[in-house]
Amino acid sequence: MRNAIKIDRDTIITIDNSGCIGEKEHDCVKVPNELAAYYSARVSILEQWCAGAQPTHLFLANFTSEDAWADYQKGFAKAFEEIGEKMPPLNGSTESNFTSMQSGLSLTVVGKKAFEINEENCDWFIVGRPLVGEEVVMNPADVAKLNELILLIKIGIIKHVWPVGSKGIKAECKKIFKNNEIECALPLEKSGGPSTCVIVAVDREQLGQFFDTITAPIEKLIIK
Incomplete structure (x- = not known):
């Protein structure tokens, strides 16, 4: 495995963070929130595959805004649509007490072992x-x-x-x-x-x- 964590025999946890990438004035890379979320999901999915697992649950920590949640969800869904899979259930939390100057999200993915890794031949x-x-x-x-x-x-x-x-x-x-x-x-x-x-x-x-x-x-x- 790469950065994945194995919780038990079949459960794999992966995580990816995205900071200063999005639609806010002070973001370093200006892209739609949906695209930032797509690439975050992409990394987490690849981490799951690296561990021989497939995603089953998503957890979002949204530091951007409440309005960004829907765009982030669309971006995650786009990644799963690309691989022909239904997006797993999405849960999480949004920072709503304070307004950030830059965009930020953290995506945690729970997965289950789905295939074996074999590097022979x-x-x-x-x-x-x-x-x-x-x-x-x-x-x-x-x-x-x-x-x-x-x-x-x-x-x-x-x-x-x-x-x-x-x-x-x-x-x-x-x-x-x-x-x-x-x-x-x-x-x-x-x-x-x-x-x-x-x-x-x-x-x-x-x-x-x-x-x-x-x-x-x-x-x-x-x-x-």
């Missing part, structure tokens, strides 16, 4: 490119697609998926491959933002279907 690739801030909005074709990933997970072609976060590809690879060195054509230390790229282990015998299905850029990850 696999080659490793990066799907998508590391993007952050305005780059995410300007380069949608370079973002790994959730629907393509989950399709290949369900039919056993992708055996493991590992989202890339703010510390970049190199930092994530250290968690997976320990002291092994890696090579990749992508910038290894650049932030992956809202996990616009993911590390995947692909069954060597099914590489053809992997390349036929994925529409985002693919780069080979060489493990030394």
Whole structure:
């Protein structure tokens, strides 16, 4: 697992935070609240998949405003619509005593184990490119697609998926491959933002279907 927490045999908890991204005057990245929520849900879903789980419940901590709640809910629903799943029940709380200068949300996802992780007889690739801030909005074709990933997970072609976060590809690879060195054509230390790229282990015998299905850029990850 990456940053997920295993509560019991089958229960997995993941969380993602989004700050200073939204519609407020002092936000650092100006995007619709719905889009900020979509990418937050995206990260949390990928974290669940990384642990071999599927989301069952969502909990939102909304620091933006009461009006933002509906937009956030739409953004979460869009992520689940993309993977062909009904959005799990959403609960949570809104800070209504004070008005914040910038947008902020925290999404906690509860999930249940749904599939096994097996990296044997696999080659490793990066799907998508590391993007952050305005780059995410300007380069949608370079973002790994959730629907393509989950399709290949369900039919056993992708055996493991590992989202890339703010510390970049190199930092994530250290968690997976320990002291092994890696090579990749992508910038290894650049932030992956809202996990616009993911590390995947692909069954060597099914590489053809992997390349036929994925529409985002693919780069080979060489493990030394």
